[in-house]
Amino acid sequence: MNAIAREFKKILDDDSAIEWDALDRDTRASFQRAFPPDSPPDCILYPHTVEQLAEAVAWAAKQHWPVLPCGSGTKLDWGGIPRGIRAAISTRHLDRTIERAVGDLTVTVEAGMKLRDLQALLATDNQFLALDPSYGDRATLGGIVATADTGSWRARYRGVRDQLLGLSFVRADGELVKAGSRVVKNVAGYDLMKLLTGSFGTLAAIAQVTFRVYPKPPTSRTVVLSGEADAIAQATQTLFGSALTPTAVDLLSPGLARSLDLGEQVALLIRFQSIPESVRQQGDRAIAVGETLGLHATAYPDDSDAALWQQLREQIDNGSREGAIACKIGVRPSAAVRTAVAIDESLGRSSFGWIHATTGIGRLCTHTESTSSLRQVRSHCEANGGFLSILCAPLSVKTQLDIWGYTGNALEITRKIKQKFDPDSILSPHRFLDPL
Numbered sequence: 001m002n003a004i005a006r007e008f009k010k011i012l013d014d015d016s017a018i019e020w021d022a023l024d025r026d027t028r029a030s031f032q033r034a035f036p037p038d039s040p041p042d043c044i045l046y047p048h049t050v051e052q053l054a055e056a057v058a059w060a061a062k063q064h065w066p067v068l069p070c071g072s073g074t075k076l077d078w079g080g081i082p083r084g085i086r087a088a089i090s091t092r093h094l095d096r097t098i099e100r101a102v103g104d105l106t107v108t109v110e111a112g113m114k115l116r117d118l119q120a121l122l123a124t125d126n127q128f129l130a131l132d133p134s135y136g137d138r139a140t141l142g143g144i145v146a147t148a149d150t151g152s153w154r155a156r157y158r159g160v161r162d163q164l165l166g167l168s169f170v171r172a173d174g175e176l177v178k179a180g181s182r183v184v185k186n187v188a189g190y191d192l193m194k195l196l197t198g199s200f201g202t203l204a205a206i207a208q209v210t211f212r213v214y215p216k217p218p219t220s221r222t223v224v225l226s227g228e229a230d231a232i233a234q235a236t237q238t239l240f241g242s243a244l245t246p247t248a249v250d251l252l253s254p255g256l257a258r259s260l261d262l263g264e265q266v267a268l269l270i271r272f273q274s275i276p277e278s279v280r281q282q283g284d285r286a287i288a289v290g291e292t293l294g295l296h297a298t299a300y301p302d303d304s305d306a307a308l309w310q311q312l313r314e315q316i317d318n319g320s321r322e323g324a325i326a327c328k329i330g331v332r333p334s335a336a337v338r339t340a341v342a343i344d345e346s347l348g349r350s351s352f353g354w355i356h357a358t359t360g361i362g363r364l365c366t367h368t369e370s371t372s373s374l375r376q377v378r379s380h381c382e383a384n385g386g387f388l389s390i391l392c393a394p395l396s397v398k399t400q401l402d403i404w405g406y407t408g409n410a411l412e413i414t415r416k417i418k419q420k421f422d423p424d425s426i427l428s429p430h431r432f433l434d435p436l
Contacts, residue, residue: 027073031044041085045067066425066429069142071090078147079404082428082431094111095112115133122216131150131153156245177204179192217247222272222299223270228266232267250268253340253352254349255351255353260308323367325392327377329353331355331380333357352366
């Protein structure tokens with residue numbers, strides 16, 4: 001047994017610290033995607049309680065051992081390349097329900113609970129959490145918060161930080177801290193929830209989360225419009241200027257649309273979820289808008305609607321594996337259609353572009369080995385008020401490109417926040433904006 005694992009076993013249960021060489025094949029493979037081949041962590045820790053999580057972080061801080069907080073490992077390879085990590089600390093066993101307030105539409109759970117399991121729990125009272133992140137069947141709630149991974153419901157319910165009411169987290173010195181509350185209306189204290197959301201585990205190890213949840217809509221219908229880019233852009237603007245209330249409005253690049261058998265050009269997916277009469281009327285109105293502009297319109301009701309969105313998610317998730325490059329992109333919403341076309345033109349029709357039309361935020365997946373093509377797309381995004389950040393990619397690509405591509409005036413503030421929260425850079429060093 002290596003010395004690092006032996007030290008952690010002194011404060012955790014015997015089965016809570018597993019050496020790197022003793023990991024099963026699947027677990028080791030998920031970690032190998034994130035770390036350089038020559039510097040994997042010495043061991044993986046699986047605390048069974050929040051107190052054990054705090055003890056593990058406190059011990060690492062005392063020994064000046066960098067650690068990597070994580071959940072089930074679905075997004076370990078997102079962001080920068082962590083180096084010098086002595087132990088990864090997984091919250092996989094922290095999966096208990098702490099409190100449910102069904103009438104108040106809130107729920108508090110430990111950070112290691114999988115989104116899939118929470119949705120099954122909420123469904124017993126006809127409720128749901130309005131998040132549709134990558135790898136939703138395996139992703140933990142703590143990991144979803146740490147990466148700010150929302151999904152298509154952003155159009156109606158906004159992002160992770162808007163649905164997060166409170167959380168508990170372990171600081172870099174091992175102290176357990178609570179922020180926010182378990183009620184919807186709360187104005188007390190600093191809004192640390194928004195600060196930790198999307199921080200990639202560099203500021204704290206998330207232990208518990210409290211979310212606002214919603215009544216589950218009884219009926220769902222998606223209208224797909226496909227055709228010329230100019231007509232799609234006009235249809236999008238008409239939709240935004242109307243009284244329609246979709247829960248998702250997504251633009252697909254020609255390559256992604258073709259992979260889903262939705263035509264050879266840009267496609268617009270408009271999802272309505274409400275009572276049957278409202279869904280039917282709004283869907284018919286969206287179809288009429290598309291046909292007026294010469295677009296091909298197809299309606300997907302109920303079961304076929306769910307299957308369509310599941311296929312879309314699988315295409316994006318599968319396109320982010322096996323040596324692919326996956327990027328988070330953002331542009332002004334008015335440039336979203338142009339960007340979907342630019343992805344196809346710059347990276348080829350085997351690449352996928354997926355953009356939430358209401359926000360201009362989306363995902364790009366490609367297998368290209370041309371870093372110049374990626375720089376071209378990044379330049380396009382920046383020229384349209386946005387960004388391109390690399391989430392996952394082969395290490396050879398991450399070492400050639402600026403992963404985050406951020407040049408704004410908040411970088412110094414980010415560094416100062418990191419210094420305040422984690423002065424010795426114990427938590428996930430080099431993973432987010434490389435502040436130290």
